[in-house]
Amino acid sequence: MLNGPRQTKYKKTKKGKLSKLEFKSNDLKFGTVGLKAAESGIINSRQIEAARQAIVRKIKRKGKIWIKIFPDLPITSKPTGVRMGKGKGQVSHWGARVSGGTVLFEICGVNFNTVLSALKTGGAKLPIRTKIFN
Structure with a gap:
């Protein structure tokens, strides 16, 4: 299970702002179909681990x-009941x-219909809207 990095320079960091769209990692590098x-x-x-498990179950580990x-x-x-x-x-x-x-996940080596259903169930485990592409 993914549990964060083994060590970091700082224990706690600010969350920061998120840009609406990014074009650095928006194409496939390894697989044939992506989420x-x-x-x-x-x-x-x-949530990442839940999506991964759902995808692995659908493609039957192939x-x-x-x-x-x-x-x-x-x-x-902070714990509940603690003052500001x-x-x-x-x-x-x-x-x-x-x-x-x-790109969140990439898959190759399985037929297209299986990959579509696997990525659809994997995307349902995530808190954001996702899109399947190839």
Whole structure:
């Protein structure tokens, strides 16, 4: 399971702003069919893992899958019932910043109809709108 990086320079970072569309990583590098983010947002490591498991189950462990995003953004939260102030909360989970147009998953080695259904179920596990392309 993806659980964030092993070590980072700083324990807690600011989340920052997300651009609406990005064109750096919007084409396929390895696979033949891909799942692309249609909008920007933050995807946490559990959602990435849930999507990966759903895709692997649908393609019945045949073919190859590439996960093109990594959760390297520490998301902090303070416990419930704690008053305001007294610093930033502890790291609760890890997330990945995703801009619109970023490729999330790539697949090859399986027939096209199976890949379509697999990426559709994988995209349903994610909190942002996605698009399947080849």
